[in-house]
Amino acid sequence: MxxxxxxxxxxxxxxxxxxxxxxxxxxxxxxxxxxxxxxxxxxxxxxxxxxxxxLKVVPGLNSIDVRNGFLEIGATSTHRSIERSALVEQHQPAMAEMESQVANVRVRATGTLGGNLCFAEPHSDPATLLLVLGGTVKIESAAGAREIPVGDLIAGAYASTLQAGEILTKITIPCAKPTHRSAYMKFQIHERPTLGLGLWLETPDDGRTFTSARVAVGCVCPFPARGLNAEKLLTGSCTEVEKRLPEATDAIADAADLLDDHEGSAEYKRHLIHVFLRRVFRKAIGEALD
Ligand SMILES: Cc1cc2nc3c(=O)[nH]c(=O)nc-3n(C[C@H](O)[C@H](O)[C@H](O)COP(=O)(O)OP(=O)(O)OC[C@H]3O[C@@H](n4cnc5c(N)ncnc54)[C@H](O)[C@@H]3O)c2cc1C
Structure with missing residues (x-):
């Protein structure tokens, strides 16, 4: 018991x-x-x-604002409040959509974005998307304040880089621009996701070419990982990028420490990345999914 x-x-x-x-x-x-x-x-x-x-009673820690081209989300904002925020929907719709798919409505109504990031549960969604959106976190304590990229907050499965007494107070995300395309997709069979895949692209000509890309995978590995070598393969003309997706899959899978666990084998997870990279790319550029 x-x-x-x-x-x-x-x-x-x-x-x-x-x-x-x-x-x-x-x-x-x-x-x-x-x-x-x-x-x-x-x-x-x-x-x-x-x-x-x-921390929920600390005034101002659950605010959601836009300042100077950045969306600022207080750490005690619940998943539900982020999902339903008109500011998040307007300035970073991929974030609002990802939040709407976290857990179930009871967990979303109570669980916070800050708690999710600090707990660093390997099967969670937000950190993977925040890696590609360029998210940073503000950390405060009696010793002072510092701001670090989301990737530097997570040290491993269930491990953050927070020092004793440090509080995550704010998550900052650059607002989406008309030249940005981004999407997050997950695959889930159990209570928590098996795979999460986030993609961000810069396109000066409405999806004909991509000048910059960021891709990250989560849940299949102990902590979310950027596929830096894959990102080079995801730039160029749309046709070139589509042809290179299988090669990019391998680069993403190689960058992540794919786990054999109750969700499936490492080989199965490589296959999922292959399937979902194509889907997330099509979703990001606004094409219908198969
Ligand atoms: C049934 C179930 C299904 C779920 N499914 C999903 C899913 O599909 N996707 C997903 O991403 N997540 C999922 N989750 C995880 C969920 O998102 C988290 O439980 C939630 O966001 C954690 O936030 P919390 O406020 O409840 O954290 P708490 O439980 O209050 O805290 C978690 C940890 O973080 C620390 N902490 C909290 N806030 C701060 C802070 N601001 N600064 C420093 N330390 C802090 C606490 O000390 C504690 O160690 C699921 C959870 C459950 C129970």
């Missing part, structure tokens, strides 16, 4: 106070946002905290 041990919830008035509270209670304390991962981990005794510092 799984049970939760007793704990106390503390409600800080600012990110600074939250960081100080964590320092005060030390290893007996953890930050808490939606609790969708944390409480499960505590029920299974994977994490044991007697003090939870509630």
């Amino acid at each position: 799984t049970t939760l041990s007793r704990f106390e919830i503390h409600q800080p008035a600012s990110a600074l106070e939250a960081s100080q509270m964590l320092a005060h209670y030390g290893e007996d304390a953890g930050f808490y946002a939606g609790g969708t991962e944390l409480l499960l981990a505590m029920k299974h005794s994977a994490l044991n905290y007697r003090h939870l510092i509630d």
Whole structure:
């Protein structure tokens, strides 16, 4: 039987106070946002905290704004609030669509984007898309603030690069421009996705040529990975890029540490990347899917 041990919830008035509270209670304390991962981990005794510092009550941490061409999403924004935000839909529609496919509506209504990124669960969606959209995260603590690319936040499966007392406060994403095309697709058979694939393209001439590309894969590997060698193959004329998709598949699969696990073999995951790279490319350029 799984049970939760007793704990106390503390409600800080600012990110600074939250960081100080964590320092005060030390290893007996953890930050808490939606609790969708944390409480499960505590029920299974994977994490044991007697003090939870509630980040949801910190004013301003759940705001969604656009400033100087960047979409700024507060870390305690729930998946549901991002999915339903008119600003996100207008300035980064691929993000709104990806969020609408996370988990189920109960998890989306409670779980936060910040919690998702900090927990670094390998079978999650947002980090993979944020890698190709050029997302960064702001991290604050009593020691100060720093901003890093999303890729530098995730150290491995269930591991972030956050230091004790550091809080992820904001996720910043460049707004989409008319010359950008982007899409995210996932394949899912169990409770969490088996594959996630994100693609971003720059096209000065409405999809006839691509001058720059970013592609990332997640869920098939311990943490999301950019396919840097594949990105070179995804530039050129549309016809050239379509011909090079099989070669790009191999480059993406080689860049990721494909896992043999309960979701399938590494070879099966390579096949999924092959199938979904073509689909995500067609989706990004607005062509009908097979
Ligand atoms: C049934 C189920 C299905 C799911 N399916 C999907 C899916 O399809 N795709 C997907 O992407 N995800 C999926 N998830 C994961 C879900 O997105 C996460 O559970 C959720 O986003 C985590 O956010 P939270 O606010 O609940 O985090 P919490 O559980 O509150 O916290 C998680 C961890 O992050 C830390 N933390 C939280 N916020 C911060 C912060 N701002 N700064 C520093 N540390 C912080 C906490 O200390 C804790 O260690 C699923 C989860 C469940 C339970």
